[in-house]
Amino acid sequence: MTDAEIPTSSPETGRRVRREGARRGAGDGKAKLQQLPRRAITRHFPPMQIVSADEIESIHRASLQVLAEIGMDFALPEACDLLKKAGARIDGERVRFDPAMVEELIRTAPPEFTFHARNPENNARIGGNTMLFGTVGSPPNCSDMDGGRRTGTHADYRKFLKLAQYFNCIGFISGYPVEPVDLHASIRHLEALRDAVILTDKPFHAYSLGAERIRDGIEIARIARGISAAQMEREPSLFTIVNTNSPLKLDTPMLRGIIEMSSLNQIVCVTPFTLAGAMAPVTVAGALVEQNAEALAGMVFTQVVRKGAPFIYGGFTSNVDMKSGAPAFGTPEYMKACIVGGQLARRYKVPYRTSNTCAANTVDAQAAYESVFSLWGLTMGGGNLIMHGAGWLEGGLVASFEKFVLDCDLIQMVMEFLTPLDTSQDALGIEAIREVGPGGHFFGAAHTLARYTDAFYAPIVSDWRNNQQWLAAGKPEAWQKANAVYKQALVEYQEPAMDAAIREELDGFVERRKREGGAPTDF
Amino acid sequence: MTDAEIPTSSPETGRRVRREGARRGAGDGKAKLQQLPRRAITRHFPPMQIVSADEIESIHRASLQVLAEIGMDFALPEACDLLKKAGARIDGERVRFDPAMVEELIRTAPPEFTFHARNPENNARIGGNTMLFGTVGSPPNCSDMDGGRRTGTHADYRKFLKLAQYFNCIGFISGYPVEPVDLHASIRHLEALRDAVILTDKPFHAYSLGAERIRDGIEIARIARGISAAQMEREPSLFTIVNTNSPLKLDTPMLRGIIEMSSLNQIVCVTPFTLAGAMAPVTVAGALVEQNAEALAGMVFTQVVRKGAPFIYGGFTSNVDMKSGAPAFGTPEYMKACIVGGQLARRYKVPYRTSNTCAANTVDAQAAYESVFSLWGLTMGGGNLIMHGAGWLEGGLVASFEKFVLDCDLIQMVMEFLTPLDTSQDALGIEAIREVGPGGHFFGAAHTLARYTDAFYAPIVSDWRNNQQWLAAGKPEAWQKANAVYKQALVEYQEPAMDAAIREELDGFVERRKREGGAPTDF
Numbered sequence A, B: 001m002t003d004a005e006i007p008t009s010s011p012e013t014g015r016r017v018r019r020e021g022a023r024r025g026a027g028d029g030k031a032k033l034q035q036l037p038r039r040a041i042t043r044h045f046p047p048m049q050i051v052s053a054d055e056i057e058s059i060h061r062a063s064l065q066v067l068a069e070i071g072m073d074f075a076l077p078e079a080c081d082l083l084k085k086a087g088a089r090i091d092g093e094r095v096r097f098d099p100a101m102v103e104e105l106i107r108t109a110p111p112e113f114t115f116h117a118r119n120p121e122n123n124a125r126i127g128g129n130t131m132l133f134g135t136v137g138s139p140p141n142c143s144d145m146d147g148g149r150r151t152g153t154h155a156d157y158r159k160f161l162k163l164a165q166y167f168n169c170i171g172f173i174s175g176y177p178v179e180p181v182d183l184h185a186s187i188r189h190l191e192a193l194r195d196a197v198i199l200t201d202k203p204f205h206a207y208s209l210g211a212e213r214i215r216d217g218i219e220i221a222r223i224a225r226g227i228s229a230a231q232m233e234r235e236p237s238l239f240t241i242v243n244t245n246s247p248l249k250l251d252t253p254m255l256r257g258i259i260e261m262s263s264l265n266q267i268v269c270v271t272p273f274t275l276a277g278a279m280a281p282v283t284v285a286g287a288l289v290e291q292n293a294e295a296l297a298g299m300v301f302t303q304v305v306r307k308g309a310p311f312i313y314g315g316f317t318s319n320v321d322m323k324s325g326a327p328a329f330g331t332p333e334y335m336k337a338c339i340v341g342g343q344l345a346r347r348y349k350v351p352y353r354t355s356n357t358c359a360a361n362t363v364d365a366q367a368a369y370e371s372v373f374s375l376w377g378l379t380m381g382g383g384n385l386i387m388h389g390a391g392w393l394e395g396g397l398v399a400s401f402e403k404f405v406l407d408c409d410l411i412q413m414v415m416e417f418l419t420p421l422d423t424s425q426d427a428l429g430i431e432a433i434r435e436v437g438p439g440g441h442f443f444g445a446a447h448t449l450a451r452y453t454d455a456f457y458a459p460i461v462s463d464w465r466n467n468q469q470w471l472a473a474g475k476p477e478a479w480q481k482a483n484a485v486y487k488q489a490l491v492e493y494q495e496p497a498m499d500a501a502i503r504e505e506l507d508g509f510v511e512r513r514k515r516e517g518g519a520p521t522d523f
Helices: A019-027 A053-070 A077-085 A099-108 A154-166 A185-199 A211-225 A229-234 A252-263 A284-305 A332-347 A365-380 A401-418 A430-436 A467-472 A478-492 A500-515 B019-027 B053-070 B077-085 B099-108 B154-166 B185-199 B211-225 B229-234 B252-263 B284-305 B332-347 B365-380 B401-418 B430-436 B467-472 B478-492 B500-515
Strands: A007-009 A016-018 A072-074 A089-091 A094-096 A112-115 A124-127 A130-135 A141-144 A148-151 A239-243 A267-271 A311-314 A318-320 A352-355 A385-390 A398-400 B007-009 B016-018 B072-074 B089-091 B094-096 B112-115 B124-127 B130-135 B141-144 B148-151 B238-243 B267-271 B311-314 B318-320 B352-355 B385-390 B398-400
Touching: A053 A094, A053 A099, A053 A284, A053 A332, A053 B430, A072 A077, A072 A284, A077 A089, A077 A252, A077 A284, A099 A284, A124 A130, A130 A154, A130 A401, A141 A401, A154 A185, A154 A401, A154 A478, A185 A211, A185 A500, A211 A229, A211 A252, A211 A500, A239 A252, A239 A311, A252 A267, A252 A284, A267 A284, A284 A311, A284 A332, A284 B430, A311 A332, A318 A332, A332 A352, A332 A365, A332 B401, A352 A365, A365 A401, A365 B365, A365 B401, A365 B478, A385 A401, A398 A401, A401 A478, A401 B332, A401 B365, A430 B053, A430 B284, A478 B365, B053 B094, B053 B099, B053 B284, B053 B332, B072 B077, B072 B284, B077 B089, B077 B252, B077 B284, B099 B284, B124 B130, B130 B154, B130 B401, B141 B401, B154 B185, B154 B401, B154 B478, B185 B211, B185 B500, B211 B229, B211 B238, B211 B252, B211 B500, B238 B252, B238 B311, B252 B267, B252 B284, B267 B284, B284 B311, B284 B332, B311 B332, B318 B332, B332 B352, B332 B365, B352 B365, B365 B401, B385 B401, B398 B401, B401 B478
Parallel strands: A130 A385, A141 A398, A239 A267, A267 A311, A311 A352, A352 A385, B130 B385, B141 B398, B238 B267, B267 B311, B311 B352, B352 B385
Antiparallel strands: A007 A016, A072 A094, A089 A094, A112 A124, A141 A148, B007 B016, B072 B094, B089 B094, B112 B124, B141 B148
16 A cells, blocks of 8 residues: 555545545645535524415415316326326326325325435435535536536536535535436436446435336445345435426326335435426416425325335426526526425425526526525525535536536535524623723734634635735636636545445446446437 | 607606606617616515524623623713713713613614605605615725726716616615715715705715714705705604724714714614624624624614614624635625624614625626625515615725616515515416416416516516527626616616706705815814
């Protein structure tokens, strides 16, 4: 073992890292990036309510009426059979639900559960007053300011995974942070999920694009954790986002995904894609009725597949630009939908999924304000699992490297905002005020000297230099700092350790499944 | 009267405007800017609490202890005499307050009041669950992307006043939006306040830089409203920000300002400038103790001058960058201080002043996220009078024309967020969902067609074009749109009507006071 390979300990996580990487980070004269240590995020205040309990009941009853009278299309005979046995009325693909049946069947979904990672330090409690931020998921394109906007590749995908691992505020991988389009669709999930468990040790996602991909995802999660199938079934270690085809349709691959996932007690999040004015009524309340009907139908189906299977209520209601039909994000309407969605999820006593969104084309002021308005809505509204936490740009069509860093800074600011204020006698500082007295200053006070190094949040991106210094530095804007930081983070990135036997089993599984042809692409 | 001068009516405000201006706005082929109509802003949910009632009492008691044991310097013998008569202990300039005396004297400050404007449509209720956003106030510099950063001039000052009048979301003028440095300090207030009442008809501010400027400000407000001194005394029509010299000092010109304002029943807002780590303890709680002690001392003094005089509790606690000592704004610490400040103001049953701040050097992502974090804190925290609502950049050293427009968009988004969600049966849209059914879309639904023109907030700055259209347009960033909008707003601006007799009296007063030499500049 050479000196460069001697394992040492990271001061921030306590986890063992290779000294080589730590050296490399410091070796070119750059200080290591500073970030918050990995920690659970807890909301210490009650979530916000912008409609009354009566109004929530109105939305609830309207959703039940939609499900009873209009119904929802389930494009899989097996799913219809299961629902029929549970008491639903079936007419072709159309499934209608008796309100009492819905109310009864949704009771078994658990209010909270633990989402397991291959590194137990990254296990996360989902539900209640916890928050967990993930990467952006699923954009077909990526961009940075050097290479511009381009179709996502395997190489870009791996870079985003490294950033997801590097930044402690990122709690999970939301699907592919960018679609690795140069991997053939039949084996993409195998390569991509192998990368996810090798390059990161955080919990992750598999796409519900048919049964095979989900089965492969579950097996990869099991192998990476080095556990038995029985333990895997006790400990949810994979999640899937099921987007309805709004209005009121669940397609075949998604339904197969739910069956595979819920039957093995893995996590299903049903997220209707209800853009008010396009796939949903033009009113926010109407879009929420549709969202709620679709989410309830999905929740019912998971519980029909397996009582007690972990379910997350997904909200993604936003509006469109009525001039162009383009989706709008981070709008006042988005904020309201986000908060009412949380009220509904809590009505059903299940965790709530939200998103950090924007519609901006570049990492400018618009990208920032739409994202912070999103964070405002989802934080105050009680979001638990936050998809697209970092990197989302252009309404989800682009994963931006600079936006990823910017968002990590924003997430860290939310984390610091959520940290309770210390109002101990010592923090109240009466003696410091006495020491300094009228007209003095606190720079040299004992109270200050004892605390100044970590008194305040130190941002990643913000430039607080005065105008003279900022001009001398070439007038950098926030995206330029973010660009430098993402590159430095990739240099400082440390691949998490993986047991050699696990790695062998993982590679064996992936290679075998690739030889078998992977998964069908004819959906 | 020529055709161009025929008065007509604005569709947005109902106020009479000159057709000339309306024509000019449309004359160059540009559509008129769209903005929200003028309306009162009401918060329909309870303000957020991040510390408990017990913790508020701890901060309250610590502040009282500071005022009793350490005391505060009042640099004006007349003020010390008044406080002595009210029961305070005086030792030179140092004033110490018995806790019971503070508790007793602050009771008389009114919980709410109306701030009167020369146009009664712009009268604003201050306190309770109302919000009123003002312009940026007091930067020595201004900037736009064309002319760059420069010392403020009378011409720039007038442009900002026009923007303040133009944008309906701006409720008041927070002092000079940029300092008109080319006006001599002795007569600056006369020219600047004359401009304020001619170019706008919204409520405004006078600086507490000695007694003369305040007296002149009160007279200009009275003349502009065309009312008697007695009516003026019944109807507060001017406000002043009193910044303490933190820690624990009130200087001579500020104290003279309070005496003039409070004795005539005008509005005093005492705002301690408590940057944690510099002029206040390095802990947020400690800075809040100091803020609260200074604000309470100021409140006591206003009520000693005149029981029942309108008072606003000002909060401006933020932190500094401990590496450089530079002030930081829109930080997590700022948000917390903003929210606890609101809890304290409500403890004392007086309106609460906050600010929309940032420390960015330019109108980039940082400027936006720091501002929206500020808006998050102050909106959830129950801010009533929001200083620096639009235009603040670089920690208040610069008034930015582009940031002014950006902030108006942000304020409008907050206004829309605060609008209660319509959950009527019609809004729930069950019939629209029935009409469209599974797999359809809502673009052509009757429910959509009846509502689409004003279903959603139409932003001023946000660019929601798709990537192709955005590239074809030259990849504009948010600041570029804001730049174009501010110029168009200046073109569309309409000077509010003023009675000829009032104008004559106003000019007569200002010219006489200028001939008399204005106000002393030796403070």
